[in-house]
Every structure is written in structure tokens, then in C-alpha cells.
Amino acid sequence: MKYISSLLFFFCFHSAFAQTSLTQTVRGRISDKESKYPLSDVTIQVLTTSSTGITAGALTDSSGRYRIPNVPVGRRTIRITRIGYKEALLNNIIVDAGRETILDVDLEEAITELASVTVKAQRTGDARNEMAVVSARQFTVDEADRYAGSRGEPARMASNFAGVQGADDSRNDIVIRGNSPGGVLWRVEGVSIPNPNHFAVSGTTGGPVSIISNKMLANSDFFTGAFPAEFGNGIAGVFDLRLRNGNNEKHQRTLQFGFLGTEAALEGPLSKKTGSSYFVTYRYANLWLFNKAGIDIGTQAVPTYQDASFRFNFPLKNNARLAFWGFAGTSTIDVLISEQKVSDRNIYGQNDRDQYYTSRMGVVGVTYEKPLNRRTFLRATLAQSGYVQFTHHNYLFFENDADGRPVVENDRYKITSQAKVLEYRFADTKTSLAASVNHKFSPRSTLKVGLNADVYHFNFVDSARNVTILPNLPTQLEPWQTRWNSRQSALLVQPYVQWRVNLADRLTLSAGLTSLYFSLNQNSFSPIEPRAGLAWDLPNRQKLSVAVGLHSQIQPTYIYFYRFNQQSDPSGGQFSRDLGLTKSWHYVTSYDWLPGRNLRLKMEAYYQKLFNVPVEEQSSSFSILNTGASFSRVFPGRMVNKGTGRNYGAELTLEKFFSDGYYFLVTGSLFDAKYKGSDGVLRNTDFNGKYAYNAVFAKEFTLGRNTLSVGAKFTAIGGRWYGPVDEAKSKAAQDIIYQTANRNTLQFPDYRRFDLKVDYKLNRTRLTHTIAVDFVNVLGIQNILSLSYAPQPDGTFIKREYQLGFLPVFYYRVDF
Template structure:
């Protein structure tokens, strides 16, 4: 394959000779006040450790390296009384490289003290002390099997499970994916995934695209007081700005979607810019061209995003941003004439499902002074889920062909079984202010206010098939209010202490969490070692549709069963150790303990608990619930990471854990997510053919404990036409362990104006059969068999893409390189 790629692109590049160069630029600001640092020094070092160029920031804290030869470099930023920053940079011909740098102020300014400052992997939020990971777009984009999905990329971190090929649910330390909080520019996002089931936080295909993201933060425990309404993890996303000097374009065609991205200056003198991108399902394009792709149930989806950036004087900034997407799929069993097992959906019905989400926001950032920074965001979001199930009455025609018995399925009748449409309109406001009292003390205070307008409608055919039962019929407004204050004390040049308080109130259930304390501590030693600890109390509201679920009581009155559910709460604690070696090698280890309580469970004795919900494509319809359930998560995690800096990277992560819970029957059981262990090993290397051509190869191995399940109650399953498990034996069984090997190969060619990239992501290259779940599947040929089938995860899946980057209209701005 490589031979043919070289031949094709060799023809493109044959007439081009000479060294190819590109621009490297960005900004340098104070990490806490966001104030631009004037006269900061930038040094660009090549892979052989020789100094290539030097630069300084201008009056707006901007730097600009012109005519940098394509390749990889280390960028060092320094400023008087600040700690140095070290960043690995890749320069290609098709796009300018933009690197924005935040420097931490040194608490000791004497020249005798030599402290290494901000290094690769450090998170943006300076209040974080433990259980925080930097989500580096350049680093994670190299991970095999990630499909360009930020959630799947994050599943490679220690403590995060990603052993589900059908969805990108993030299971952190045994917690339900419901506990994940997605944020962008300070406000909470609706589920940013296509085909997102109500109340979930994941899906099969991400709406978010890493091409629009800047380096972001991922917190998996004891996060600072800035973050609330989450008991598991927080994905705090940052959107990058467009190029202020050049118009740049990216086109990509691949298995998962056809994408177009454009960015560039709106006004070069004022450094305003635009960034806009869109994607549409390639599978849908194939279907519209009558190209068969192996299944009639073709998912159709499209998404887009944009950001308009308007810099102000003295480091201020106004941003307008938007993210959105829509998806639809029809799984029509009625069209099938042969007996088969569907990978998605049940075998007795046609299913139609669609989702949509969108957010439009305005952000304002302003360094009020050298010590004070103000940030505010206001946004309007919308999300919708709709579905309809048509039940099939089917039979089998038998015939003799060539002496052999042949079967053909006949659909006798079709009638609607259920249908629902959930819509949520949300207005969100976020505001915070950072004030650096001095170089040792920092305080941050702010508030999140979310206003929900909810419209939920849902009905289902009764088991007698004589009337429709209304499960949701609600329209109303509610608010979620979350104030917080966070303090950081730099005790000395090597030790930090943080303390904060978060509070939240939800009006629909009249739930209060008055004070949630958060504490953190970090101690950095001279030999690259670091100790850290953190603890905090966290709470989260339940999925909104659970508050609107209704039933007719014994007196014939319609009543919403769970409108008064309280917050689920969780106490987090963790202790960590880190050792930084040379050559960007880091060892991290953490031990954690989490106590969950106030979890909704049944009023009568049963195994049910909301702690097990949130993954898969099914909604759940519990009886009346009370906040009396508990849970416990504890374990140990280790990761060894060699960050990509020259031509090689690897990441090895492992975790051993227990995840238990108690329902209203008081019996301790395994949660759905208690796989007991998870191991990932990723590695990749670049091979430089010449100054313009490069091949990258990488692989990923994942092994994890199987999902928990129980024994099926056959009698109740046949009555309800869906799987019903025996309550007393819930989660007493476990599927076999999960294993997957992925391989990724990319070829990059830089020409004078273009960067071409061809990639092939080979998912599950060994075609390992991993069990996904059990499902209801009555056997029409032999009705006496149990109506149970094992559903398997993805087999071998080759995912290809071709991407091209190019730019034009170079601007004259920026300082000189020397």
C-alpha cells in the first residue's frame, strides 16, 4: 500500500524542489489573569537540539516565526519572573501552526532557584491538583482506533473504560456515563453525540470534531469547585480561534463522513477571524447513489460548528460560537425475507429514531488589570430525541426447492407500538472572575445559571394491545443555579494548596446542595517527583425525563412518580504520585476511593438502582423512586506516557478497581460497569522519508473485564416482548473479557502549498468476537427456543480518509524571526 501511495504523490510532487517553509505564531499570556506578556522570549529548537530561531512577543503578547522549515520542533517560552514553558510543535506546509502559551508566575524570583515550569501534559485549569489530564488534540489524534472522536480518545486514559464498540460512553472509575459533564466555553453542553438516547451522555458518532478544538481539560475525580452537576468526570472543552492572517481550508473524505473546514481573517488589522466546518455522513452519500454498503439500516447524520473571534484592546476578546448536528436511522425488519439477527434493534419491530442538538453562544473575556480576569458566556441550546416503534406480526412460509426446505418470512400486519418526542430548550449563563491577590494567592468566584424549558411526550401500547398508555405529557420551565468560589495558595515554589465551595439548586425537584467543599494539594520535588491529593463532595441532578415520567395511580389519577427526586451525591478522594523523566517520559499513579449515596432506588425491595443506567440505547421506566441507594468505587491506576516530541510516542495505562452498589433490598452487587480491570497500550512512530514525505504507524491494544449481566426471566420476557432479568440474580454473571487490537497508518506529503494526508484506521484487526449484550430475539423457525440472542460488537472495520490542507493570502503581521 505504501508503495502505491508514494507513486501517486510522487507524481504530484515531482516538479517541486527546494525547502518548504511555513509560519509558526501564537500568543503568550499569564495563566491566571490572561494578561498578555509583552517581550516574552520564544526559542525554536530542532530535533537535533540546535537553535533554529528566536522571537519576542509584541505589545499584544503575540509572536510570529516566519519561514520555518517544515518539521518538528520544541518551542520554549520564557519571561522574567515566570516559569518556562516547553511545547512540541509540528510545522506542515498546508496550514500555519498556531500555538498559544500560558505561563505560570514564579513565587520565588531569585536567580539561584531553577524550577522547570509548564511542561507538556499540564492542564489549563490552574486550580487542578489531581486526577486531571490534558486533552492534547495533536497527541490524541495519533491514537489508533479513536475515529477522530474526543470521547474515544479520552477512553485511553487511566481509569477510563472504552470497551464498547457501538458507543463512545465514557465510564470513569466504575461510574455510570450519566455522571459525565460536557462543557464548552464555561457552559454545560447537551449530549454532543449523534443518536443520543435521552438521559445519556454518549452515542455511536460524535458531533464534536477535534479539528475545532484547542487543548482541553479532562477531570476524572475531585475536580475544582468550578465544576458541578457531575459525580463522575468533566470534559472541559476549548474551541480554537481561526487564523488571523491567512485563509486556510481543509477537505476530508472518509468512511465516517465528508468534511469541509475553512478559517481565516475577517479583519487583519483588528486580528478578527472566522472558523467554520461541516460534515455529512459518507454512508448516506453512498446510499443516495444507490451504492450497496451491506445493510439497509444506514445512519444519516450531519453536523457543523463555527467560531467568530473579535479581539479587543489589552487582551480582551469577544467570541461567537455554535455547534450542532442531526441524525436519523430506520431499522426496518419488515423488509427482511430471510431469518437474521440484527446487530441493533429488536427482531420483532421496525424502529425509527432521530436526534438533534445545537448550541449558539457569545463569550466575553477581559483582563481587567494585570491581576484580574473576567469571563462570561451566554448561550442558547436545544436538544431533541424522537422515536417510533411499529410491531410486526410475522409468520414463515415454507417451500421445497431442489429437494431442500426453504424459509421465507412474511409480515402479516404492522401496528404502532410506541412513540415519543422529547425536546429541551436551555438558556445558559456563566460568569467568573479571577483575581491574583499576589504571586502566591489566587481567588476565583463565579456562577452557572441554566434555565430549562422541557417538552416531553411519550405513549406506548398497553400489554393487552387495547389502548395507548401515556408515560410522559409535560411542558414546563425549571432552573439550575450553581455558584462557586475557589482559592489557590502557592505555599512556596514547590507546594500548592487549593480550597473551594460549590453549591447548586434545581427548581423542578426543589433540590438543594448547600455546600460542597473541595480540597487539593500538590508537592513538587526537585528530582521530578510530585505528590498530590484531593477530596470533594459532588452532586448531580437526574436525567430530566425521569422527573416527568407519569403513571395512573390506584385512584385513577395521573401522577408524576419521581418529580421530587433529590440529587445523587458522591464523595471523592484520591492520592497520586508522579515522576517526570527526561525525553518527555512521565509515570503517574493514583489510588482513589468514592462513596456514592442518595442514589434513586425502588420504594420496595429490589436490585434496581439508577447507578446502573446511562449506557446503551435503551431508556428506562422505573416505578416510584427514593434517594436511599448507595455505591462504592475504589481502585488503583498506573500510566506511563512518552509524549510525542521527535518521532515516537507510547502510552500504557492500567487500572484495577471495584464498583459495587446496594439497591433497596440492601444486597451488595456488582454495578453494570464493574469490569475489575482495564488495560491499554498505544504506541506510534513517524518515519521521515525525506523533507516532504512521512509515514506514521501506530497500534493500540485494549483488554478489559467483561460487562455484568444476570439471568433472564423467560416467562416475563415473553409477556413484555422484551428482556426481563431475574431481580434476585441481577449482575451475578459476567461476559468474557474484552480484547481488541487496532492499527493506524498515515502518509503525509507536503508540497509547496498543500499538505496531503491519507489515513487507514484498522479497527479490531484480529476480528475478535466481543459480546455486546443480550437481546430479545424470538425464533420464528422454532418458537420453543428461548427468545434470547447474544449481540456482538464490531468485527474488523477498516476506516479510511483522505485529507488535504491549503492556504492563501498571507498577511504581513508579526515580528521578525532571527
């Protein structure tokens, strides 16, 4: 902290002597939103801070390209206009001295050009996907960097939006409208991908650190409900990520060092003549620095990880483009209880064993895009993806005293021996194709037809043996049991059609149909899933929208092959191989108002009906809706699709776009999420916090050619639900076992967190330095995470585990 403060003081002092003449080039390409055909004679203007004057401008050429040199560094507002198209107004565009600002923008064609009609402008935050009507928002890389507490990740950034909350400080899972994080679909360049996070666990969509570098992302979309027909195999939300091309005129480099790793990014032209470009990144992290600095990360174990990404873009004839891209990551952590002290924190594993864990994930793909003519656009992506997770556990035999309690010496448990009790390797590879054709019949009508297909290859192997603990008897290790041993393949196919038509000058209909087929069993077929949305533009920059849709999703793939009841079943176990799809109806209504040029108010109300939810065949409180937000797999008995759930709520967003040196975002949601297991009891889901509130604010100060940004975030969320502990079963299993009948009748205290971020940027000739510190949970508030099994010398074994405390995330970056 002292070192960081000294650096900030030096930079602020140094800025007093800075000159203010630094500029940079803003350039890019403007295309039609539906056909992607390049647009000529488009006017691009860089506005002053008051958004009334113009500092610079340019027109696009026949290929849709423009260039504006000598734009002063800082945050700028860009206005883009063309006769026959809706105006685009882009706030908070960062112009740095160290790299060119490249803005590729799609314009939406206007229905009418009559002077008596006010054409609605495209604004910052409007979704890229023209078929989306409600519950959709575009986000930028800058937002992931800008919001306090986001740590530069899209998922953590999205937790600021209305109806969205994080599941755990140590992970970036997101809970959307009370749904399980497992219901979120991740897509990159149109294809679905496995969990894109380090230390990922099967059945989850989050993790501690993202593998995807935010430096590689272009503007992308995030959906929280009633999404268009092209998005299948997801019931909660969608991250639809796009990757950006490298600079095709200048070589640019980024170097970054921080608590979360050392990173490098390189981009530039492969051929200036053809306009081809490259972009590559690499990051390595070893979090020993946290331990050395005495920073609590929830365990004394040292996580290590590394990841890399690339994109090579090749312009072809007739405005076609071909891109080769990919990213991959590997991560390892060994949680060794045998080497820890009794007083050490350990929220990532069990307290009776040493755990060795490694995960790897990667995707490579090729994307082809081509405007076939001025009204038709073809896009296709072929990709290969996969993940592998492997681990083994060694059970620890503790020395006990005469009363049966563990012996402690020098703050360490005395361990007499170890024995391996678990070993598994889960691998899932997938070949994916996403192809679509957009055809614009007229400014009023656009049709999109496409196909998403995935060929899965599963390889799941897992063996374990139980530990039996009886009073006054030695601990016994049971025989090994094979819980998974499956090598299977399956096909998932999702065709769709989506039509967008303007029924009148201010009334837009978006309607679509999709279908989902999973070949693993005959129950995983959803023949028709209708989606529809209606948007009505009202006077005074208001809009009213409604949407409805049927959505479905396959189960976490490892669930299908789990063998259970092996001791009572002479065939070697049973499966839930015949599980069908989880389904959900979404109903959403939305009101959007722009009361000022840089102010937006949005309200949404929704109802979600979930059915065909997997629950246990025997009467119990288990439901798949409560899974997907931890570092553990689930081990249910035989499951059937007889569970239900329902979520409803209301959301409010008040947002001021960046202008006059500051911005803010205030979101609030009230909701109720409940489910029924096979016992027929209506209960709170684990994620039914009842309410969520976020307030984000940032102020930027211009100091000559440099800028100082100070941002803050406050979060308040209702506590997670749990139930009374079954003490007898917990002692026998040496793990926390809750009473089934009273599940989720108790609630942890409400969650509170205050984050602060300081960002100082120095612009020099063709060089930009950035030093930033994200003070996560700056007040050190103790929020309860869970209960864990932790035998103590006094005979107690139930321990409250707390989420992460104060966590300063520091980085220094240079762009040149």
C-alpha cells in the same frame, strides 16, 4: 483495501522525489495564566529533534504576540521562557505546509527566581485549569487524530487514559472509574451543554458519532475525579472544551472525504486591520458506503447525519475579545426489521418492530473576555442550547406455524400486518450563563469567583401500548397509555469560589466551595460542597498530590416526569418528581515523576463514596448507576434517593512524549465498583470490569518533506456484568428480562481489541495532503455486547449480540 494500498504505494514512491525545503510560519500569543494579560519579552524557541539545539526563535511584542517564519515542516518541540515565569515545553507540535501553526499559550508565574531553586516546567498534558491538582489532563486535537481507534473524537481518545474505558464499540460513552457514563459533564466555553453526539438518547452523554468537529477545538481539559469547585452537576468526570479562533491573517481551507462523512472547513480574517476572524465547518454523512463495501456496522439500516459549526472572533480595545460561536447536528436512522433478513445483524433495536428515529442538538453562544488589569481577568459566556428526539415504532405481526414459531421464507420472516405501538417527542432547551473573575493577589495567591446558571424548559410527550402474547391466543394490543406529558421549567444555579495559594516554594493548596440548587423540587439543593487539593513538588522532578471533594448531580431530566402504574392509579400515573441530587465524595492521591526529559510516570489511587442514589421504592436491584450507556431509556417504578455505591482503585500511566520519531502511552487500572439497590444487596455495577489496560504506540518516518506514521493500540478490559434471564417474563414481554435477585452475578468474557492506524502526509508548497486509515479491531475479535430477544425457528429466543468487528475508517484530507 486494494485501492487504499495503491494510494499508499503511490505516495511513498512519489516521496522519493520530494524536496526538503518546505517551511511554515509558527505564531501566536503568550499570556499570564491567571490574569490572561499579554506578556512581552517572552522567548519562544523551536528546538531540534534532540531537544538541545535551537532552529528558530522569536520574542513577543507588547501585545504578547510573536511570529517565527520559515520553520521546517514536521513535528517540533517548542520551548517558551520568560524571567519570573515557569518554562513551558510543548512536545509534538505539528508544522504543516498547508496551514500556519498558531500557538496561544498561558504561562504560570514562578514563586521565586532564586538560582538555588529549580522551577518546575509546564509540560505537554498539564491541565489548562490552574486550580486542578489531581486527575486532570490537557488534551489536543492532534491526540484525537493520532491515537489508533480514536476516530478523531475526544471521547474515544480519552478512553486511552488511565481509569477510563469505553462502554460499547458502537458508542463513544466513557466509563470513568466504574461510574455510569451519565455522570460525565460536558462543557463548552464554560457552559454545560446537552449530549453533543448524533443519535443521542435522553439520559446519556455519548453516541455513535460526535457532533463537535475536532477541527474547531483548541487545547481542552479532561477530569476524572476531585475536580475544582467551578465544575458542578457532575459526579464522574468532566470534558471542559475550548473552541479555537480562525486564522486572522490568512484564509485557509480544509476538505476531507472519508467513511464517516464529507467535511469542509473554512477560516480566515474578517478584517486584517482589527484582527477579527471566522471559522466555519460542515459535514454530511450517509453510511451507505459501509453497506456497499460489506463492512459490519451492527445493522443493515443506513444512518445519515450532518452537522455544522462556526466561530466569529472580534478583538476589542484594551485586550478584550468577543466571540460568537455555535454548532448543531441532526441524525436519522430507520431500523426496519420488516425489510431485513433473518440472518442480518441488528444490535441497535428490537427484533419485533420497525423503528424510525431522529435526533437533533444545537448550541449557540457569545463569549466575552477582558483583562481588567494586570492581575484581574473577566470571562462570561451566554448560550442557548437544546435537543429534540422523536420516534415511532410499528409492531410486526409474524405468521406462525402450527408450533407457534415464526415462518421463514427466503431468509425473511413472513409478516401479516403492522400496528403503531409507540410514539414520543422529547425536547429540552436551556439558557445558560457562565461568568467568572480571576484575581491574582501575588505570584503565590489567585482567587476565582464565578456563577453557572441554567434555565431549563422541558417538553416531554410519549404514548405507548403494550403487546400481550398468550399461548394459543392471538396477539393483543392493549389500550394506549400516556407515559409522559409534561411542559415544565426549572432553574439550576451553581455559585463557586476557588482559591489557589502557594504555602511554600514547593507546596500548593487549591481549596474551593460550591453549591447546587435545582428548583424543580425542594430536595434538589446541596448548600455546601467543599473541594480541596494539595500538591507538593519534590526533588528530581517529582510531585505528590492529594485531593478531596463533594460532588452532586441532578437526574436525567426525563426521569422526573415519567408516569408509571397508570392502570392501578386512577389519577393517571405517579411521578418521581421529588427526586433529590445524587452525591459523591471523591478522595484521590497522586504521584507524578519525570524520570527523563520526555518521559512521565504517574500513579493515582482513589476512593469514591456515592450516596443519595435513585433506586426503586419497592425492593429491587435497580439503580441509576447502571444506566446511561445504551440506545434505550429506562422505565423504573417510583424512585427514592436511598441507594449507595462505592468505587476504589489504582491507576498507572507511563508516557513518552513524542521525540526521536516515536511516542508511547501505557495505562493500566485495577478497580472495584459496586452498588446497593433498594433490596440492600451489594452487587457489581454493570461497568465493574475490575481492570482496564491500554498500550498505544506510534512511529513516524520522515520521507523527504513527507511523513509516514504507523500507530497501534491494544486494549484489554474486564467483561460487562449481567444476570440469568427470566425466560417466562421475557417471552411474555418479547424482550430480555433478567432475574432481579441474581442481577450481575454473571460476567461476559473479557474484552480485547487491537487497532492499527496508518497516516501518510504529503507537504507541498502551501498545500498538505493527508491519507489515513484507522483499522479498528483489525483482528476481528468477537467481543460480546449483550443478550437480545430474537425468536428462532428452533424455538430458542436468547441471542448473543456481538460488538463491532473489523472496521476500517478511511479518510483523505487536503489543507490549503
